[in-house]
Amino acid sequence: GTLFSPREGTMADEAPFQFLHNEVLQYIYKSAENGETDNGRNIAKLENMGFRVGQGLMERLTKDTARFKDELDIMKFVCKDFWTCVFKKQIDNLRTNHQGIYVLQDNKFRLLSQLSAGKQYLEQAPKYLAFTCGLVRGALSNLGVKSIVTAEVSVMPACVSDHKMIRKIFS
Amino acid sequence: GTLFSPREGTMADEAPFQFLHNEVLQYIYKSAENGETDNGRNIAKLENMGFRVGQGLMERLTKDTARFKDELDIMKFVCKDFWTCVFKKQIDNLRTNHQGIYVLQDNKFRLLSQLSAGKQYLEQAPKYLAFTCGLVRGALSNLGVKSIVTAEVSVMPACVSDHKMIRKIFS
Numbered sequence: 001g002t003l004f005s006p007r008e009g010t011m012a013d014e015a016p017f018q019f020l021h022n023e024v025l026q027y028i029y030k031s032a033e034n035g036e037t038d039n040g041r042n043i044a045k046l047e048n049m050g051f052r053v054g055q056g057l058m059e060r061l062t063k064d065t066a067r068f069k070d071e072l073d074i075m076k077f078v079c080k081d082f083w084t085c086v087f088k089k090q091i092d093n094l095r096t097n098h099q100g101i102y103v104l105q106d107n108k109f110r111l112l113s114q115l116s117a118g119k120q121y122l123e124q125a126p127k128y129l130a131f132t133c134g135l136v137r138g139a140l141s142n143l144g145v146k147s148i149v150t151a152e153v154s155v156m157p158a159c160v161s162d163h164k165m166i167r168k169i170f171s
Numbered sequence: 172g173t174l175f176s177p178r179e180g181t182m183a184d185e186a187p188f189q190f191l192h193n194e195v196l197q198y199i200y201k202s203a204e205n206g207e208t209d210n211g212r213n214i215a216k217l218e219n220m221g222f223r224v225g226q227g228l229m230e231r232l233t234k235d236t237a238r239f240k241d242e243l244d245i246m247k248f249v250c251k252d253f254w255t256c257v258f259k260k261q262i263d264n265l266r267t268n269h270q271g272i273y274v275l276q277d278n279k280f281r282l283l284s285q286l287s288a289g290k291q292y293l294e295q296a297p298k299y300l301a302f303t304c305g306l307v308r309g310a311l312s313n314l315g316v317k318s319i320v321t322a323e324v325s326v327m328p329a330c331v332s333d334h335k336m337i338r339k340i341f342s
Contacts, residue, residue: 016257017188019224053190086187
């Protein structure tokens with residue numbers, strides 16, 4: 001007979017991805033041949049990995065979706081459906097100059113939550129953002145949008161545990 | 172103003188983890204120094220990575236959970252809460268001899284769904300199972316249960332797209 005009954009959703013639903021991302025980070029930095037001097041190459045590896053995940057994920061997410069009417073429409077999809085699929089929350093703020101520059105703001109970026117605030121935080125941040133930059137670039141690429149994706153972090157006061165990420169997309 | 176409205180869940184909710192797992196696999200096998208001869212070492216790397224993810228995940232999942240009353244109780248938690256957290260479905264069947272051997276059966280194991288059926292399927296399967304074996308071992312370890320976790324695959328007729336995984340745990 002059945003040994004257990006159904007279960008409801010928990011707040012840990014995004015955690016497997018988060019933990020696996022962290023392991024990938026550790027693995028790439030530990031297995032780097034040239035040691036600490038090779039930070040740029042490690043960042044590139046993470047970005048590439050993110051790119052492929054973003055491509056595949058967007059392919060699946062848009063399988064049954066009607067075509068997008070313009071670039072802004074695509075960007076809204078990234079902020080809403082795509083971001084929720086990966087991070088279980090939406091982008092908090094999307095701005096654009098209507099000339100190809102988009103700024104996406106996540107006020108509680110999950111992949112930074114394992115870092116504590118302070119100086120070290122700002123130094124370590126780039127390696128925690130590289131995968132996600134690639135992720136967005138890959139997602140857009142799958143929809144035919146070539147882009148440059150960069151990220152910046154703004155640290156909140158140490159007593160607040162939020163991690164803000166601002167993402168700029170030039171397409 | 173807000174550029175978009177809330178969104179509902181989709182069937183792709185488990186996909187980010189799945190795609191990232193696949194990239195990890197590719198990366199480890201591509202970056203292996205000794206090439207194809209080193210399959211055992213790659214399997215061990217994947218198993219170790221899974222172990223750490225399983226440990227961290229179980230730590231988080233049981234943070235607010237009352238203590239378990241026995242080993243079977245822990246096993247049910249793995250089949251239900253833990254499995255759903257990672258694979259968005261429960262284990263389909265849990266059997267035990269009540270002497271420390273548990274058999275967990277997943278009739279639609281997500282991390283095998285990218286493989287097509289046939290001979291190659293059985294050859295390739297071990298590398299797609301290693302991470303998850305470690306995952307379960309790590310999860311149990313976090314709850315103080317030492318275990319040996321092995322996995323086997325049973326292929327359905329090619330016309331059926333289900334991928335069955337049977338997992339044995341000796342604790």
